[in-house]
Amino acid sequence: MTTPPSGRGVRPAPGVPALRLSGVVKRFGSLAAVDGLDLEVPRGTVLGLLGPNGAGKSTTMRMLTGQSLATEGRIAILGHEIPAESKWARARMGVVPQHDNLDEELTVEQNLRMFSYLYRVPRRGRREAVARAMRLAQLQDRGDTVVDDLSGGMRRRLLIVRALLHRPELLLMDEPTVGLDPQVRQELWSLIDALRSEGATVLMSTHYIEEAERLSDEVALMAAGRIVERGVPSELVAKYAGRTVAEFTTGEEGVAGLEHLLHRDGFATRRTGTTVSALRAEEIPDPLLARLGTPHRRAGNLEDVFVALTGENVE
Amino acid sequence: MTPEQTRADARPRVHVRPGRFELDAVRGVVAREWILYGQSWRATTFAAIVEPTIYLLAFGFGMGALIGNLAGFSYIDFLGTGIVAVSVMFQSMMPAVINTFIKRRYLRTYQAVLAAPVDVREVVTGEALWLAVRASVYGCVPLLVAVAFGLRPGPGALAVPLVAFLAGFAFALFGIWISSVITSVRSMDYVFSGLFTPLFLVAGTFFPITELPDWVQTAALANPLYHAVELIRGSVFGQLTPGSVLLHTGVLLGFIALMWILACLQMRRRVIS
Numbered sequence: 247m248t249t250p251p252s253g254r255g256v257r258p259a260p261g262v263p264a265l266r267l268s269g270v271v272k273r274f275g276s277l278a279a280v281d282g283l284d285l286e287v288p289r290g291t292v293l294g295l296l297g298p299n300g301a302g303k304s305t306t307m308r309m310l311t312g313q314s315l316a317t318e319g320r321i322a323i324l325g326h327e328i329p330a331e332s333k334w335a336r337a338r339m340g341v342v343p344q345h346d347n348l349d350e351e352l353t354v355e356q357n358l359r360m361f362s363y364l365y366r367v368p369r370r371g372r373r374e375a376v377a378r379a380m381r382l383a384q385l386q387d388r389g390d391t392v393v394d395d396l397s398g399g400m401r402r403r404l405l406i407v408r409a410l411l412h413r414p415e416l417l418l419m420d421e422p423t424v425g426l427d428p429q430v431r432q433e434l435w436s437l438i439d440a441l442r443s444e445g446a447t448v449l450m451s452t453h454y455i456e457e458a459e460r461l462s463d464e465v466a467l468m469a470a471g472r473i474v475e476r477g478v479p480s481e482l483v484a485k486y487a488g489r490t491v492a493e494f495t496t497g498e499e500g501v502a503g504l505e506h507l508l509h510r511d512g513f514a515t516r517r518t519g520t521t522v523s524a525l526r527a528e529e530i531p532d533p534l535l536a537r538l539g540t541p542h543r544r545a546g547n548l549e550d551v552f553v554a555l556t557g558e559n560v561e
Numbered sequence: 562m563t564p565e566q567t568r569a570d571a572r573p574r575v576h577v578r579p580g581r582f583e584l585d586a587v588r589g590v591v592a593r594e595w596i597l598y599g600q601s602w603r604a605t606t607f608a609a610i611v612e613p614t615i616y617l618l619a620f621g622f623g624m625g626a627l628i629g630n631l632a633g634f635s636y637i638d639f640l641g642t643g644i645v646a647v648s649v650m651f652q653s654m655m656p657a658v659i660n661t662f663i664k665r666r667y668l669r670t671y672q673a674v675l676a677a678p679v680d681v682r683e684v685v686t687g688e689a690l691w692l693a694v695r696a697s698v699y700g701c702v703p704l705l706v707a708v709a710f711g712l713r714p715g716p717g718a719l720a721v722p723l724v725a726f727l728a729g730f731a732f733a734l735f736g737i738w739i740s741s742v743i744t745s746v747r748s749m750d751y752v753f754s755g756l757f758t759p760l761f762l763v764a765g766t767f768f769p770i771t772e773l774p775d776w777v778q779t780a781a782l783a784n785p786l787y788h789a790v791e792l793i794r795g796s797v798f799g800q801l802t803p804g805s806v807l808l809h810t811g812v813l814l815g816f817i818a819l820m821w822i823l824a825c826l827q828m829r830r831r832v833i834s
């Protein structure tokens with residue numbers, strides 16, 4: 247990640263962002279999967295791209311690797327124009343796809359060695375690169391295990407470290423923990439944490455609120471192919487959801503009434519079943535509160551922010 | 562920031578040249594195939610040896626007993642060299658069609674490979690090269706078996722691996738192109754019955770094309786396998802003239818050039834959307 251300490255690498259120029267997309271559009275027939283995307287990722291930042299299924303996250307990732315061509319707009323990775331200079335960009339970044347594409351009938355070690363060739367790791371560094379990747383994934387005792395026999399979490403870890411073999415300066419991860427058990431997800435988070443503490447530059451897409459909040463320095467909220475807001479998670483929560491969110495649970499007939507009262511006084515709400523959540527609940531005046539009933543109070547989160555901005559849920 | 566800094570920053574650590582065809586990338590693709598082969602060589606080798614041996618046994622004893630001479634060759638000489646070409650075609654075109662299709666449609670292999678600094682034409686070239694090398698080694702097996710059955714090759718037989726390599730490269734590219742044209746596993750039936758079978762039968766492999774109707778003979782001239790057979794048989798028995806070498810090699814090279822372009826274009830259309 248970042249520039250290797252050996253000094254083999256180039257000095258990062260602070261002015262060139264790791265990633266810059268401007269006005270990017272991707273149309274499939276009449277559907278605009280990405281619809282005017284502007285995004286910049288500074289070096290040394292973990293940026294979480296948070297959006298529901300179908301927001302256009304994977305399409306964006308595929309355009310960054312040159313496997314999908316933008317209909318409009320400009321993309322630059324580490325200063326290289328995409329797609330013309332895509333090969334340069336690919337030599338300097340690692341890619342973790344949403345759908346696992348490991349070679350199942352090969353062993354852990356073989357999978358890694360194979361990619362050390364494709365990423366052109368110099369001959370004398372190959373063995374060490376593979377060993378380092380296995381250590382990082384905590385698969386050092388599994389070198390001879392066939393991928394087919396690995397657990398879901400191990401496969402994911404292997405998929406991630408496979409993208410790190412050539413010490414890339416930028417890592418793209420498309421939904422790195424999708425489909426995993428919560429406990430396995432935690433294990434992966436510690437791997438990603440380790441990369442982060444090394445100062446890695448990462449663009450990670452996810453539709454898990456907790457993952458975005460926990461792992462990202464900044465999040466970009468994506469809906470319908472655009473970025474609707476971007477910032478530090480805690481600041482976004484403070485800005486849109488306030489300090490607390492009040493949840494009022496009522497019967498089915500009461501929901502509309504509750505919402506009406508809150509909207510009239512300018513409070514944004516969110517509905518989950520027969521529960522109405524009011525954002526910025528610390529600002530609700532006592533007389534209004536008295537008419538609404540006793541709420542359950544909790545801290546705001548990015549899901550609240552997303553709903554406030556788009557009217558849609560992420561998860 | 563000065564322009565120098567920007568440029569220095571843009572310099573990748575790995576020597577990569579965007580827009581250029583790079584042998585380093587091809588080497589990576591071949592290395593990948595080599596690792597895969599380490600896992601499957603037993604089955605591949607078994608098939609490569611057993612299949613032509615059965616053909617030689619069945620046809621050699623079955624037909625050989627009925628046929629004395631064929632186009633000036635003893636039947637075992639004719640058949641032994643013909644099967645070399647058939648074997649090369651089976652070894653290269655079949656996996657090119659099937660494996661490439663499976664890698665593209667089901668294994669997402671190309672998504673993974675193309676995320677590395679490798680372009681589509683380097684993948685196509687690397688995979689075809691690997692199949693060609695394999696075919697040129699395994700293609701010699703039936704010749705050795707035929708020697709055991711009584712075929713007496715001349716010194717020109719040393720050129721067989723080379724011809725097998727050229728033919729293997731041609732059919733591998735042909736197969737990759739077909740695999741990128743078809744859209745379902747089912748359409749492979751059309752390919753194997755409608756294309757593969759006539760190609761390997763109407764090429765002077767098991768019987769000379771001279772007895773076939775005129776129009777079939779003319780069509781056979783467009784069959785690259787026919788030219789491979791002529792080169793193989795001609796080298797093994799020292800019957801090639803400079804003119805015939807030029808003609809048959811020229812056709813094979815032309816076919817390779819055409820198929821390389823078609824395979825790269827069509828594959829690119831399939832994997833980059």
Ligand SMILES: Nc1ncnc2c1ncn2[C@@H]1O[C@H](COP(=O)(O)OP(=O)(O)O)[C@@H](O)[C@H]1O
Pocket residue numbers: 274277278279297298299300301302303304305306834
């Ligand atoms: N190759 C494609 N052809 C047509 N539509 C596509 C294609 N890829 C993605 N889409 C559509 O683009 C939209 C965004 O998809 P995607 O980028 O996969 O979203 P996400 O990764 O955020 O879930 C979806 O509506 C999806 O159906």
Ligand SMILES: [Mg+2]
Pocket residue numbers: 303304305344420421
């Ligand atoms: Mg996706």
